[in-house]
Amino acid sequence: MMRVLTKETPVGKYTQGSIFNCLQVSDGSAQFGIIVTARCDIAQQKTRPLVCLPIYQLSEWMQKRGNAEVADQSSSAIKNLVSEILEKYEISKVAIEIYGFDKALEILDQKSVKVQDRLKLEDLEGFIKKKEITTKNKIIKENRKKYLEAIIKNTRNDTFFLERIIHDSEPPKGYVVDLSEPICISKKTLGEISKGLEHVKYEREKDTSYKNIIVRPNEQACFISTLVSPHVELLLQRFSHLYSRVGTQDISKDDLAIVRRLYEIE
Structure with a gap:
């Protein structure tokens, strides 16, 4: 049975899991993006930028x-x-x-x-x-x-797979969320995108207001869908887990021996 992954994003609205086009990634190309900032932070209208992750079509990811x-x-x-x-x-x-x-x-x-x-x-x-x-x-x-x-079965720790992101009638092309490249987008920019950001307006302020966004001529940046529960929570969990892992150098053998003698555990 086909699973339901997304719902329509109302014009002028966005939330955690909302997916949009025209996100600029590290190689300079434009990809889809998805908001992963917590809903409460979005709702409270905090001024800090929101965290987004790039989404690649599987063929382009390869x-x-x-x-x-x-x-x-x-x-x-x-x-x-x-x-x-x-x-x-x-x-x-x-x-x-x-x-x-x-x-x-x-x-x-x-x-x-x-x-x-x-x-x-x-x-x-x-x-x-x-x-x-x-x-x-x-x-x-x-x-x-x-x-x-490994990608399709979601066994990698740095990617999250979705078979479709636009609507339920879309053929399952396969999409890869890159958990390893968080990109910050301002609330002002996302607000403009939620209403439809045209190239003409983007071009005037592309170097100031619209950082990390690319809108080419005859294009419009907009929200195309929103990832629904529980998939959006699983995505956030996977993203958080990737960045919550902390690697540290082991204590030296000499220092360990001193501490063990100090507390008489030798």
């Missing part, structure tokens, strides 16, 4: 972040695979790094490389040259599958 992470996860195993093929023909495992991919293939051809070995390397050309993960290689395909499943 292009910007996911594919590179999958490549990093696969790098060591692929390097070992390539080294095994090269060393089979008594070629240095760093031949590709020294001579380049194409020259290394020429050297292999001179040594009568087996067709299946050459095909394996050809399939990895994009990965070796540009870290592309479009390949038939089982290692990369499996790591990509695991990565996507």
